[in-house]
Amino acid sequence: MPENKTGMEAEKKYPVITISREYGALGNSLAKALSDRLGIPYYDRDFVKKTAEKSGYEVEEVEHESEDLSTPNKLLNSFLNSAVSFSSSYDNIFEAQKQVVLELAESPCIIVGRCADFILKEAGIDALNIFLFASVKDRMKRAAELAENGDFSLDKYIEKRDKLRRTYYKTYTGREMGNANNYTICFDTGKISIPTCVDIIMKILEQE
DSSP states (O other), X not given: OOOOTTTHHHHHHOOEEEEEEOTTSOHHHHHHHHHHHHTOOEESTXXXXXXXXXXXXXXXXXXXXXXXXXXXXXHHHHHHTTSTTOOOHHHHHHHHXXXXXXXXXXXXXXXXXXXXXXXXXXXXXXXXXXXXEOOHHHHHHHHHHHTOOTTSOHHHHHHHHHHHHHHHHHHHHSSOTTXXXXXXXXXXXXXXOHHHHHHHHXXXXXXX
């Protein structure tokens, strides 16, 4: 992580930045580029370890359940939660994630995913909320680099991951992921490069 060259100035000037994204829309790439430019930390995959420590679940469990919730699992989760004695792993992990988000937001940082935009809004914490999207064709290149699709074709895997993220987000926020009204700004990363996104975001921050 680069040295924070802005020191106390960054503490005063920059709000927490959240990045919500479709699968393969370069959320991690934007977070890293902004981190380098602003000199503040970003949390994406590191977030999983922090949540595991907070929740008591294994890293693998958190990684699997922290943003992925299928419709059948959502229904089962809802049904089982009607039993007073039942405590869902999805709900427990979400609560742990929520605490991690709020702790990280005590100082300027960039948080990728994890319903952070909604969690911070509910807590009354100022944030600059970004949503990244692109066509499936544009996202297939990044999906191929990630090579997480297994036996699925890239386009089908992208569709699957998008659906899981949308279901998870709707379950824990009551909002539709990608609704422009919920974000400060949205970028089509298939048409707008990451460096250009960073430049635009910097102009927004300079106006704060």
